[in-house]
Amino acid sequence: MNIIYLHSHDTGRYLQPYGHAVPAPNLQRLAEEGVLFRRAFSAAPTCSPSRACLLTGQSAHSCGQLGLANRDFFLQHPERHLANFLRGHGYRAALCGFQHLTLDSRTLGYEWIAEADPPGSRGPEYRTEAAVEFINREHDRPFFLAVGYSETHRVFPEPGEAEDVRYTLPPAPLPDTPETRYDMASYKRMAKILDDQVGIVLEALEEAGLAGDTLFIYTTDHGLAFPAMKCTLTDHGFGVSLIMRGPHGFSGGKVVDGMVSQIDIYPTLCELLGVEPPAWLEGRSVAPLVAGRAEEINEEIFGEVSYHAGYEPKRAVRTQRWKYIRRFDQWPTTTMPNIDNGPSKQYLMANGLAERRVHEEALYDLIYDPNEACNLVNDPAYAEALAEMRGRLSSWMERTDDPLLRGPVPMPEGAYVDSPDDSHPGVSERDSVTQWLRRERLDIRGESGVISGR
Numbered sequence: 001m002n003i004i005y006l007h008s009h010d011t012g013r014y015l016q017p018y019g020h021a022v023p024a025p026n027l028q029r030l031a032e033e034g035v036l037f038r039r040a041f042s043a044a045p046t047c048s049p050s051r052a053c054l055l056t057g058q059s060a061h062s063c064g065q066l067g068l069a070n071r072d073f074f075l076q077h078p079e080r081h082l083a084n085f086l087r088g089h090g091y092r093a094a095l096c097g098f099q100h101l102t103l104d105s106r107t108l109g110y111e112w113i114a115e116a117d118p119p120g121s122r123g124p125e126y127r128t129e130a131a132v133e134f135i136n137r138e139h140d141r142p143f144f145l146a147v148g149y150s151e152t153h154r155v156f157p158e159p160g161e162a163e164d165v166r167y168t169l170p171p172a173p174l175p176d177t178p179e180t181r182y183d184m185a186s187y188k189r190m191a192k193i194l195d196d197q198v199g200i201v202l203e204a205l206e207e208a209g210l211a212g213d214t215l216f217i218y219t220t221d222h223g224l225a226f227p228a229m230k231c232t233l234t235d236h237g238f239g240v241s242l243i244m245r246g247p248h249g250f251s252g253g254k255v256v257d258g259m260v261s262q263i264d265i266y267p268t269l270c271e272l273l274g275v276e277p278p279a280w281l282e283g284r285s286v287a288p289l290v291a292g293r294a295e296e297i298n299e300e301i302f303g304e305v306s307y308h309a310g311y312e313p314k315r316a317v318r319t320q321r322w323k324y325i326r327r328f329d330q331w332p333t334t335t336m337p338n339i340d341n342g343p344s345k346q347y348l349m350a351n352g353l354a355e356r357r358v359h360e361e362a363l364y365d366l367i368y369d370p371n372e373a374c375n376l377v378n379d380p381a382y383a384e385a386l387a388e389m390r391g392r393l394s395s396w397m398e399r400t401d402d403p404l405l406r407g408p409v410p411m412p413e414g415a416y417v418d419s420p421d422d423s424h425p426g427v428s429e430r431d432s433v434t435q436w437l438r439r440e441r442l443d444i445r446g447e448s449g450v451i452s453g454r
Contacts, residue, residue, distance in 0.1 A: 001247055001272065002214040003086070003144045006201065008194050009047065009098075009153035010230055010340075011220035013241050014171060015191065021169065022191050023162075026199035027243065030218060034245025035254045035290055041301055041318070043263050045222035045238040046231050046308040046338075048073060048100050050262065054219070055082045055101070055108075057266030057281040060304055061402050061409075065101065067307030072415040075101045075108075080280060082266055083109030086144045089275055094134045097127035098148030110146070124149050128197045132204040147201060151194040154225045154340050156186035163188045170344070172371055173228035173236050179347040187224065215246030215272070219262065225340040227348050231308045233316035233325045234364075234372040238303040248272050249290050258289045258296045259320065282400070296320075302396050306409045310337030310418045313404055317393040323364040323372060324389030328404050332357055337418035363389060 016024040017031040018038070043053035044060040052058075052065030052075050060066060064076025078084065081101075083093035087109045094112035095105050105113050114130030131147045159165055163185040170180035198218065205211045223229035223237040230237060242260065244250045263283035270277040271285040288294035303316040312335040313328040329335075334356045339345050345353070363386050364372040376382040396402075403409045411417070 006147040010225040012223035024195040032253045037242040040242035042238045050221035054262040078107040081108040096130040152190045159185035179343040183343040218243045231338040261301045308338045325362040
């Protein structure tokens with residue numbers, strides 16, 4: 001069985017297969033032919049930690065990826081990366097585009113590498129062409145192909161004719177204003193660019209005759225790059241798309257409502273391949289959900305943030321009914337660096353965003369408050385639920401030896417973040433990625449020669 005892991009930036013669940021007015025016909029077809037997980041979650045709703053969790057099967061503080069690679073936070077145990085693990089079981093591992101975990105992709109286990117160009121220099125077509133080139137090679141063993149797109153990361157393109165600003169609805173956490181409608185229309189335009197590339201990869205797989213024996217995994221790192229979404233622990237922040245299509249029952253347009261975390265993907269692959277799962281894995285296989293043998297595999301799932309553009313330590317636990325979020329920092333107001341800049345942020349900035357107080361603790365009833373807007377922590381009627389969720393979170397932090405239990409999490413040497421009140425973090429994050437890629441451009445040699453800078 002071949003495996004393709006195709007991931008996008010900052011897409012959440014705001015796509016056609018999840019019922020949103022964001023056309024994505026290729027991902028819709030993938031869902032109709034595969035399995036769509038409606039309650040899938042990132043283990044850490046920031047770019048590098050999210051990917052590290054998925055690809056090691058661990059929480060971010062367990063695998064050591066506590067911040068962004070472009071700010072010099074790096075994966076502590078690259079030998080645990082899925083590509084290295086699969087190579088040890090006879091796979092050829094290939095990378096096309098972003099991996100966002102380390103400066104040298106070879107340490108992760110990739111043999112055939114098409115380096116990600118700096119954002120905006122060639123666009124997504126470069127990554128797609130490289131993926132198609134790899135798919136069309138002759139393969140004498142199964143392959144693991146990771147295809148990483150910067151879409152739908154800001155900066156968004158101008159809306160096209162198909163994205164009429166007048167008839168666009170902003171994401172649920174935001175007010176309906178001209179600024180937020182324009183912002184969402186721009187996102188829709190970029191989502192179309194992403195979906196077009198997905199379609200090309202899927203078509204190449206079909207034409208190569210490999211679709212039937214390939215598990216195709218589409219997901220994203222976290223929620224949209226809008227205020228109250230990306231880098232938050234509400235479902236708007238760590239809820240993600242997850243669509244899987246391929247052998248072993250991942251077919252037929254199934255929809256799964258059981259909660260799954262991205263750390264469950266690694267043990268799922270172990271089960272499908274019939275190999276012993278490594279001892280460090282923290283997740284569970286989703287195969288029982290797909291086969292209909294279980295309605296749930298997780299009574300609870302967890303999410304965390306330590307560093308993004310700024311330091312904002314917080315942890316969360318979610319059940320089907322409740323969400324509990326706790327912050328561990330000293331800042332009483334919104335941490336501005338962790339909100340990407342754009343029209344929506346600027347609108348909220350003009351209306352007092354920087355002075356908005358944050359909750360040290362929050363408890364939400366997800367049945368009656370799905371947007372997580374009404375904090376029940378101080379309501380005595382919910383004291384029992386609060387105690388239970390506090391206990392679930394504390395037990396997990398102790399079980400996984402969370403460094404927050406010992407105080408503020410230190411940064412690795414050389415890493416850097418913005419100050420808590422920086423009001424323009426979203427401008428710098430993409431620029432810093434660009435500068436990092438240009439500065440650290442590697443002459444990477446795979447089996448087919450120099451692929452980077454092709």
